[in-house]
Amino acid sequence: MKQQPDIDVVIRYLEDPGHEEHKRSLDEWLQLDAANLDIFLETKALWQGEVLPAPASYNTSLQWQQLDTRLTASNLTPVTNPQPVQASKGKLRSIASRYWWAAAAIVGIITAITLYRQPLxxxxxxxxxxxxxxxxxxxxxxxxxxxxxxxxxxxxxxxxxxxxxxxxxxxxxxxxxxxxxxxxxxxxxxxxxxxxxxxxxxxxxxxxxxxxxxxxxxxxxxxxxxxxxxxxxxxxxxxxxxxxxxxxxNNNPIAWKTGQLTFYDTPLSEVTAILEDYYKVRISLKGEGLADKRLIATFHKESLSEVLDILSKTLQVNAVQKDSLVEIY
The missing domain is CATH 2.60.120.1440 (Jelly Rolls)
Known part of the structure; x- marks a missing residue:
């Protein structure tokens, strides 16, 4: 009994045709049976051509019925010479067996490729x-x-x-x-x-x-x-x-998500570190004692300029922003 074709061999080669090991594996698989070449060519056409149907939309049952109808019709074709009929039947059975298997493989390949292309x-x-x-x-x-x-x-x-x-x-x-x-x-x-x-x-x-x-x-x-x-x-x-x-x-570590910054008697050195992270700027304190000044305030989605204005008025300091640099003195 012939083994089910190793679909991965074909897919791995199509994913990376220049890979020497994939080439060798494909060549060995093609040598196993002549029908493998047909399967490979069909798969390659599907891979490089039109968008594949999703597994749910591909009517596998209908494909089998259509193939069965064609094969049955071939078996019922009348002939006049009884002796050649026996030989033809044997040959037909061999061909039919091969292409039943090939057709089944191609149907499976369509589903396999679709699933393969969906990353885990x-x-x-x-x-x-x-x-x-x-x-x-x-x-x-x-x-x-x-x-x-x-x-x-x-x-x-x-x-x-x-x-x-x-x-x-x-x-x-x-x-x-x-x-x-x-x-x-x-x-x-x-x-x-x-x-x-x-x-x-x-x-x-x-x-x-x-x-x-x-x-x-x-x-x-x-x-x-x-x-x-x-x-x-x-x-x-x-x-x-x-x-x-x-x-x-408070929830200052997740202010990027909530949009809210809350300070409870917080040293200015800590305030500036939090503002730097939230607004993606660099803040420099210029002057002795500034780091120890403490702030009580809550901000909700205010702009940096609004925050600096409130901070200046509350702590009696000056804040100057130039691009991504802020100086407080």
């Missing part, structure tokens, strides 16, 4: 904008600007995994205790069950801030980890396994 993972990337998306399990991802994530088209098994390749993501996890949720970064893994948290990859390392629930952040080398509860933020440096944590009375 979906990649999402932002530029200057923020974005949000809903994962297959109901988990929501909010992407800051210049962020790239990857996640499975379907969550299978008893786990859910998302990969943050760069940038900052706020994750609102759908509570599913039987399927733990994980976020993977280059050097850090984050494990949760049902919670909302922010994860940000920086040049120095990874920052994790928890809004609700509980999160465990682990270095991939397994040497150190930290468990965070609401309001806690951890900074995990790339060099070594250093973890520092702090508690926030």
């Amino acid at each position: 993972y979906i990649a999402q990337q932002t530029a200057q904008n923020t974005d949000s998306l809903l994962l297959p399990d109901g988990t929501k991802l909010y992407l800051n600007a210049h962020t790239s994530v990857k996640y499975p088209r379907h969550f299978k098994g008893n786990s859910r995994e998302v990969f943050v390749q760069q940038g900052e993501v706020f994750v609102d996890v759908k509570h599913m205790p039987e399927k733990p949720f994980s976020v993977h970064l280059k050097n850090v893994d984050i494990e949760v069950l049902g919670t909302s948290f922010d994860v940000k990859e920086t040049k120095k390392g990874v920052n994790v801030f928890v809004q609700t629930g509980k999160v465990k952040a682990v270095y991939k080398n397994g040497k150190k980890s930290v468990v965070l509860t609401p309001g806690e933020e951890a900074e995990m440096l790339l060099a070594g396994a250093t973890i520092s944590t702090r508690y926030h009375r």
